[in-house]
Amino acid sequence: MAELTYAPDRWASAPAEPVIELEGVTKTYRTGxxxxxxxxxxxxxxxxxxxxxxxxxxxxxxxxxxxxxxCLDTLTTGTYRLAGEDVGELDEIDLAEIRNRRIGFVFQxxxxxxxxxxxxxxxxxxxxxxxxxxxxxxxxxxxxxxxxLADRARNRPGELSGGQQQRVAVxxxxxxxxxxxxxxxxxxxxxxxxxxxxxxxxxxxxxAGSTIVLITHEADVARRAExxxxxxxxxxxxxxxxx
Amino acid sequence: xxWLETLRTGWHAVRxxxxxxxxxxxxxxxxxxxxxxTVGLGLGTQxxxxxxxxxxxxxxxxxxxxxxxxxxxxRGGFGSRTTLTRADADALASKTNAPDxxxxxxxxxxxTEIDAGSTNWTTTVVGTTTxxxxxxxxxxxxxxxxxxxxxxxxxxxxxxxxxxxxELFGTTFVTxxxxxxxxxxxxxxxxxxxxxxxxxNDLDDTAIVPMSTxxxxxxxxxxxxxxxxxxxxxxxTDQLAAADAEATTLLLNLHGITDSSSADFTISSQDALVxxxxxxxxxxxxxxxxxAALSLLVGGIGVMNIMLVSVTERTREIGLRKAxxxxxxxxxxxxxxxxxxxxxxGGLLGAVVGVVAAKAxxxxxxxxxxxxxxxxxxxxVIAIAIGLVFGVYPATRxxxxxxxxxxxAE
Numbered sequence: 001m002a003e004l005t006y007a008p009d010r011w012a013s014a015p016a017e018p019v020i021e022l023e024g025v026t027k028t029y030r031t032g033x034x035x036x037x038x039x040x041x042x043x044x045x046x047x048x049x050x051x052x053x054x055x056x057x058x059x060x061x062x063x064x065x066x067x068x069x070x071c072l073d074t075l076t077t078g079t080y081r082l083a084g085e086d087v088g089e090l091d092e093i094d095l096a097e098i099r100n101r102r103i104g105f106v107f108q109x110x111x112x113x114x115x116x117x118x119x120x121x122x123x124x125x126x127x128x129x130x131x132x133x134x135x136x137x138x139x140x141x142x143x144x145x146x147x148x149l150a151d152r153a154r155n156r157p158g159e160l161s162g163g164q165q166q167r168v169a170v171x172x173x174x175x176x177x178x179x180x181x182x183x184x185x186x187x188x189x190x191x192x193x194x195x196x197x198x199x200x201x202x203x204x205x206x207x208a209g210s211t212i213v214l215i216t217h218e219a220d221v222a223r224r225a226e227x228x229x230x231x232x233x234x235x236x237x238x239x240x241x242x243x
Numbered sequence: 244x245x246w247l248e249t250l251r252t253g254w255h256a257v258r259x260x261x262x263x264x265x266x267x268x269x270x271x272x273x274x275x276x277x278x279x280x281t282v283g284l285g286l287g288t289q290x291x292x293x294x295x296x297x298x299x300x301x302x303x304x305x306x307x308x309x310x311x312x313x314x315x316x317x318r319g320g321f322g323s324r325t326t327l328t329r330a331d332a333d334a335l336a337s338k339t340n341a342p343d344x345x346x347x348x349x350x351x352x353x354x355t356e357i358d359a360g361s362t363n364w365t366t367t368v369v370g371t372t373t374x375x376x377x378x379x380x381x382x383x384x385x386x387x388x389x390x391x392x393x394x395x396x397x398x399x400x401x402x403x404x405x406x407x408x409x410e411l412f413g414t415t416f417v418t419x420x421x422x423x424x425x426x427x428x429x430x431x432x433x434x435x436x437x438x439x440x441x442x443x444n445d446l447d448d449t450a451i452v453p454m455s456t457x458x459x460x461x462x463x464x465x466x467x468x469x470x471x472x473x474x475x476x477x478x479x480t481d482q483l484a485a486a487d488a489e490a491t492t493l494l495l496n497l498h499g500i501t502d503s504s505s506a507d508f509t510i511s512s513q514d515a516l517v518x519x520x521x522x523x524x525x526x527x528x529x530x531x532x533x534x535a536a537l538s539l540l541v542g543g544i545g546v547m548n549i550m551l552v553s554v555t556e557r558t559r560e561i562g563l564r565k566a567x568x569x570x571x572x573x574x575x576x577x578x579x580x581x582x583x584x585x586x587x588x589g590g591l592l593g594a595v596v597g598v599v600a601a602k603a604x605x606x607x608x609x610x611x612x613x614x615x616x617x618x619x620x621x622x623x624v625i626a627i628a629i630g631l632v633f634g635v636y637p638a639t640r641x642x643x644x645x646x647x648x649x650x651x652a653e
Binding site: 067072073092099100105107111113115124125127128129 | 568
């Protein structure tokens with residue numbers, strides 16, 4: 001597992017030590033005889049400790065890119081190296097393991113299991129990572145503490161506010177110490193107070209050294225990142241460092 | 244994820260939908276309870292019947308008079324004519340004539356009233372000889388049985404069945420008492436040990452007198468020497484068929500009949516009765532178990548149905564678990580375990596209901612139910628298997644869901 005080292009001069013050193021390396025990636029969806037090319041040749045390198053926002057309107061290929069980055073889907077052509085590992089050739093079981101060890105997901109819909117208390121939700125990635133029960137519990141409580149919800153560990157998602165639920169989801173994303181935190185519209189379902197809450201949490205994670213890729217269509221949210229990648233019609237339209 | 248954790252997750256999922264899990268479990272429960280009950284009832288009835296039949300005595304052949312077969316093939320007059328005599332019984336007892344017949348007991352029976360003081364009781368009075376006790380496999384609880392001396396002297400002695408003794412005297416300690424049959428006094432010399440009933444025949448409600456006494460004083464009729472039944476005991480089960488053949492040949496000769504199809508007697512064996520009854524009950528048991536198995540099948544389809552609902556309902560959960568790193572086999576295992584938890588719960592509860600019903604039913608129905616450990620254990624295993632088998636399709640469907648599609652599901 002890649003070490004999440006704190007690097008003040010992140011952007012300058014990023015290309016030398018990439019977490020994500022996409023080369024000539026295309027993705028074609030087939031529905032019967034109709035073909036649709038969602039990605040038409042994407043090159044992208046994201047270095048350790050970077051905080052990148054991927055922006056684009058609906059239908060731009062942004063979601064497809066997010067699915068590929070999250071190893072939730074396979075690419076049609078090109079190569080994808082995640083923390084140095086070529087994931088293009090992997091089968092479903094290996095991909096599951098990659099997701100488990102390398103990626104922490106934060107979804108728009110939170111996707112917490114309503115019947116489980118917060119800490120049980122947080123420990124889920126460790127369950128599939130074969131971590132012993134006692135250590136899982138300790139690390140889950142630690143992660144909840146990091147997102148400021150140590151006192152809500154025993155509450156079920158239904159007893160938490162939207163912002164709190166998303167913070168539980170963030171805790172779940174970082175409990176496995178992944179190389180990459182992938183946040184897909186994490187504030188899409190939140191009010192402005194909770195949005196600020198979650199975004200500042202992501203800022204903290206970034207400061208602490210996590211590599212974060214944030215998918216959003218809101219410019220306000222994207223501004224929190226230090227680099228913005230714009231996707232349009234299946235291609236990268238612009239890629240700029242804003243901070 | 245360890246097995247224990249998977250099991251806990253499965254149990255948790257089952258419990259979080261209490262009502263529909265209960266209804267699903269109910270389907271399995273009824274099926275399993277029905278299987279245990281029907282198998283138990285079948286075994287119990289079989290046991291009852293063989294016990295009843297074997298209580299007649301062991302390795303027994305029963306010769307009854309008066310069977311004739313008409314030209315149309317209709318057999319008539321079974322037991323209604325007096326074609327068997329004491330001479331027949333004596334001939335059958337001969338070792339040279341019928342070497343495989345170990346014991347012979349002729350019965351001359353009639354239903355008549357016995358008086359003891361002011362009490363009277365109508366029962367079957369049987370005139371027979373000393374060998375009756377051995378051939379019928381009975382023992383005397385008190386006093387003695389008939390002796391050869393009683394037979395030759397036409398003694399007015401009587402051995403009572405325990406039921407008869409109780410009806411007449413209110414107790415079975417009646418040796419030395421006197422009873423009256425048709426105005427003749429009989430001295431009670433012994434009381435039989437209780438044996439139970441054989442079908443409609445109460446083996447404990449009877450009275451035994453010497454054959455000679457019965458022939459001369461009680462039964463009379465057209466032929467004093469006529470007997471109603473001759474019991475033959477073969478030396479062993481293997482010799483039963485030989486004894487049957489010897490007795491048939493001998494009786495045909497004695498009665499001057501050349502064509503065995505027009506024999507004026509019928510020999511039936513206890514084993515034939517047992518095997519007929521057993522096969523009847525076996526068929527019944529198979530039929531009932533088949534119906535119970537059908538209800539199990541329906542229960543299994545219920546499990547499959549509810550698991551499919553569960554998979555559809557939890558598509559997002561499946562997607563999330565996959566995104567967090569659950570491989571397909573882990574998802575499949577989770578749903579399989581959940582289905583077998585349903586099966587196991589239904590099986591265990593069904594076993595409890597089945598066993599309780601099996602304990603309660605005999606007093607209500609009057610027939611015994613044998614609860615075999617194999618049937619109970621087997622049913623529980625079958626219940627788990629049903630959960631597994633009917634869980635395979637839903638679990639496979641869950642495992643095959645693509646994580647992105649599953650996550651996007653509403």
